[in-house]
Amino acid sequence: MTSLLWTGPEGPRVLVLAHGAGAPMDSGWMEQFATLLAERGVRLARFEFAYMAARRAGVRRPNPRAEAVLDEYREALAQLRAETDAVPVIGGKSFGGRVASMIADEQSAAGGIRGLVCLGYPFHPMGKPEQLRTAHLAHLETPTLVCQGERDIMGSREEVAAYTLSPAIELLWAPDGDHDLKPRKASGRTLTDNLAAAADAVAARV
Numbered sequence: 257m258t259s260l261l262w263t264g265p266e267g268p269r270v271l272v273l274a275h276g277a278g279a280p281m282d283s284g285w286m287e288q289f290a291t292l293l294a295e296r297g298v299r300l301a302r303f304e305f306a307y308m309a310a311r312r313a314g315v316r317r318p319n320p321r322a323e324a325v326l327d328e329y330r331e332a333l334a335q336l337r338a339e340t341d342a343v344p345v346i347g348g349k350s351f352g353g354r355v356a357s358m359i360a361d362e363q364s365a366a367g368g369i370r371g372l373v374c375l376g377y378p379f380h381p382m383g384k385p386e387q388l389r390t391a392h393l394a395h396l397e398t399p400t401l402v403c404q405g406e407r408d409i410m411g412s413r414e415e416v417a418a419y420t421l422s423p424a425i426e427l428l429w430a431p432d433g434d435h436d437l438k439p440r441k442a443s444g445r446t447l448t449d450n451l452a453a454a455a456d457a458v459a460a461r462v
Contacts, residue, residue: 258303258328258331258332258334258335259303259335260301260302260303260332260335260336260339261281261282261301261302261303262299262300262301263290263291263293263294263299263300263302264290264293264294264297264298264299264300265294265297265299266299267297267299267342268342268343269297269298269299269342269459269462270298270299270300270301270336270340270342270343270344270345270462271293271298271299271300271301271344271345271346271347271373271458271462272300272301272302272303272332272333272336272344272345272346272347272356273286273289273290273300273301273302273347273348273349273352273373273375274302274303274305274329274332274347274348274349274351274352274353274355274356275302275304275305275308275348275349275351275352276348276349276350276351276352276376277319277350277351278319279349280304280308280311280312281302281303281304281308282302285349285436286302286349288448288451289349289375289451289454289455290302292451292452292455293455293458293459293462295455296455296456296459297459298458298459298462299342301332301336301344303332303335305320305325305328305352306325306328307319307320307325319351322351322354322355322358323358325355326355326358326359329346329355329356329359330359330363333346333363333368333369337368343367343368343369343370344369344370344462345369345370345371345372345373345461345462346359346360346363346369346371346372346373347372347373347374347375347458348373348374348375349375349376350375350376350377350378350410350435351378353372353373353374353375353376353377353402354374354377354378354389356372356373356374357372357374357377357392357393357396357400358392360372360396360398360400361396361397361398363398364397364398369398370399370462371398371399371400371401371461371462372396372398372399372400372401373400373401373402373403373458373461373462374400374401374402374403375403375437375454376403376404376405376408376410376435376436376437377402377404377410377411378410378411378435379408379410379411379415379416379419380410380411380415381410382409382410383409385415388419390419390420390421393419393421393422393425394420394421394422395422396421396422396424396425397422397424398424399424399461400422400424400425400426401425401426401428401457401458401461402425402426402427402428403428403430403437403454403457403458404416404427404428404429404430404433404437405429405430405432405433405434405435405436405437405438405439405450406429406430406431406432406433407432407433407434408433408434408435409434409435410435413429428453428454428457430450430453430454431443431445431450432445433450437450437451437454438450
């Protein structure tokens, strides 16, 4: 059984958020974003893929391919449905968002979700801009919000402008943000500024 970490006020506005490839569901970044969402009335359900949960027990496992953990995301949704009647929005940070995007249309068609949120989508592997991960995004039908840093090394604003993406996808650009949406000091903005703007946009979708 998948264990869900719940934060935020109880109610129908539920977001399921999976972690990135290298950080757990309760990383500092995830905790900060969870707090911002709770302040905006969003109830957050977080979970960990098995490889990350194993790392907590001291078992080192390599990062899996996104295709290998699709069923784990489905299991998390099944657990959520056992715990609440809310129809959630799903998503994740980086890797977690990519996994969610790969099951979004099937879940939406079944009436199981209301939308998709990707925080720092990995449009291509680091340093390999020719290896795009966008094929399914061209025909995605689920209402989708992608919050992306303008200088994300896995999909900058300039790079993404050249991609073929579904009209169901809305892009919110974090000014001068990196893959974690963090801007440089010289930009005059802070990570909190960019995360708060992302939280506003996400809360409006949930």
